[in-house]
Amino acid sequence: MNGAKILWVDDEIELLKPHIFFLKGKGYDVETCNNGYDAIEMVQSHLFDLIILDEMMPGMTGLETLPKIKEIRPTTPVIMVTKSEEENIMDKAVGSKIADYLIKPVNPNQVLLSIKKNVHQQQLVTEQTTADYRAEFGRISTSFADARTFADWSAIYKKLVNWEIELTDSNDDSIREILAYQKDEANNEYAKFVRKNYLDWINRKDADTPVMSHTLMRSNIFPEADRNRKTTLLLIDNFRYDQWRSINALLHNWFDIATEEFYCSILPTATQYARNAIFAGLMPLAIDKLMPNLWLNDNEEGGKNQYEEDFLRRQLQTNGKSYRMTFDKLIRPEAGRKLIDNISKVYDADFSVIVYNFLDILSHARTETEIIRELTEDEAAFRSLTRSWFEHSDLFTILKMLSERGHTVIITSDHGTIRVDNPVKIIGDRETSTNLRYKTGRNLNYNAKEMFVINKPQEAQLPQSNITSTYVFAYNRDFFVYPNNSNQFVRYYKNTFQHGGISMEEMMVPYIVLKPKG
Structure with a gap:
């Protein structure tokens, strides 16, 4: 040294x-x-x-x-x-x-x-951090067997992410590999936990049932809006807890963190299902039954998230909320600049909603663009790019403006993403959905031991396109491939960030409440 x-x-x-x-x-x-x-x-x-x-x-x-x-x-x-x-x-x-x-x-x-x-700071920090993680490794592994609730698993996930961030700059490759193996082990055990409890959560509300997509507004967001004069809900698509950790220090001068916890995304952990459930306050099957003209199944043509504002206004009315509300969905860069120019409408509202799609776009761009792949080769690089984007984004400007106007801000997402690397074969007809982390369709052929299978979608409160439809969900870092052209398919999608299945990264969604400074 x-x-x-x-x-x-x-x-x-x-x-x-x-x-x-x-x-x-x-x-x-x-x-x-x-x-x-x-x-x-x-x-x-x-x-x-x-x-x-x-x-x-x-x-x-x-x-x-x-x-x-x-x-x-x-x-x-x-x-x-x-x-x-x-x-x-x-x-x-x-x-x-x-x-x-x-x-x-x-x-x-x-x-x-x-x-x-x-x-010598980096070397000393690396040595001490490595020693601290080695000392805690056994306690973390033991906690898997003791975890009985979603809150227990959330604490494990939070701890693993904290170590992942602590060890990001470590020169010890072996310790990062050990952590990666432990995180895989945790995800495998978490998948067993979900398989055992998910249908009970959906169908039988009790003390161990977590807040989920369809209960998030009633359980968390409306009570927060009732407590504050001005509240803004910021929903960032594909936003994970580690990405929150990458940007939270940038907000320190403008906000205090009042709440930092997790809620559970419904399955599939995909925008069409999870985000519609948030804004409707209903599971997808109920949305399909109550508003059949506003729900499209996977095999139907058209945009699957076109009616989120309609869903939210209906939920507000159903719950007796008379907030003055604005709803903005920012998909393209110019939309952020346009909202800044028209920020007075957000200032005037009691409850404003901003849906921000940048990370979802970035995830897809990473799949399709070689240079983005290189910039986000792993989770640490993805966090770094997230921070760089946020620091120079219109969204950061908007948040600073909201702080100055005294808005409480809720930051959350509809689901996270996970980097996939293990192909699992499945066979389906042309009506089968295209998502890599879940499939729905009829006559699916698969190894049931490798995935979570729902043969009766109504038991999971999911719609079905025909009477024999089945849903299957990938675990951990798996992704579905068809036998035909599987090698080419695997090369294209391996090590890309995907969502729709069962993992801590996808299902444990950060829920953050920020109070403006001063």
Whole structure:
């Protein structure tokens, strides 16, 4: 870990020899000079891992030397050392993007700590994080057998995502592989849990039944809107908990997080089913029966999510809610800019809804576009791209505007996505649905042990296009392929992000309530 090359610049460098011997004893290569002019020459001709710079030197001060060093080596960390405790000196140093600020007299351990923080931080964090995860690995695995409720599994998923994010920058590939295996194991056990409990959740409401797509508005969102003068619901399609974690720090200056939990998406975890269920407050079978003209089955032509505002207005009326409401669906980039120009209608509403489709578009683009595949080769890259998009998006601008107007904001999604890599064969006729994570149709041929099968769709409150229709759902990272041209199909879709099936990533949907600062 040691061996880093350090330049120490101080006009009283002779008095610091004990400190320098101490650092050399720790394995550091320390060079010295006693003025800013020599420091600049040495920085021009040598590469240093870190520079320690005295602020009060005759001739050229440390604050005058600093920008010249930064011009030559902009990424080299500089620790500023000074006798002065004046606030304006500190402000100038910090404003010049120094790495640390030490006040004389400094002791050797103080200097050593600052060096470790600025030169070895990633390595030290990696080592400690790896050790912490190894210590918790067994406890996490044991918790799978003890999980009895959706809340239990949500806690496991949250913990795994937290470790996934903690280990993102780790140099230890083996520990990330161990975490990936543990997450796969968790998803396999979670699939068994869903298979055992799903039909009971749908048909028998009890204390262990989670909030689900069709109960989300009544259970969570309407009560929140009743408590606040202004509430905005932001539904981001395909939005997962790890992606929320990638953007939440950006919102810190504008919002406080009042609630961070999960609800359970219905099956199929697909927009047509899950999002319509949210806005209608009904399961798909009930929507089809009550509003047959507004529901299209998988095998029918036409847009499957054209009537979400109609569904929501009906649900508001049914629940006796008389909010002044606006509803905006932002699919193309120009739609965000248009909403900013017309933001007054959102300000005037009691309850506003914004559906944002960017991540869904990005997921599909990743499947179809080679460069997007390269930019989102794994979950960590997808999180990074999500953050970059959000930071420069119209959506971020809208959220800042809503904070300034005192809006409570609810952020959620209709379902998540999972990166698939394991093909599972299935046979169906031309009427069979095309989704890779679930299939519905008649005369499906499959291995029932490899998937969750619903032979009687009405038991899962799902519509059926004909009397013999069946639904099947893929587990974990599986995706369905047909025997014909399967190799080409697998090459095209392997390692793409898909949704519709059973996994923690798809079914455990983040539900976030943000309160405006001030």
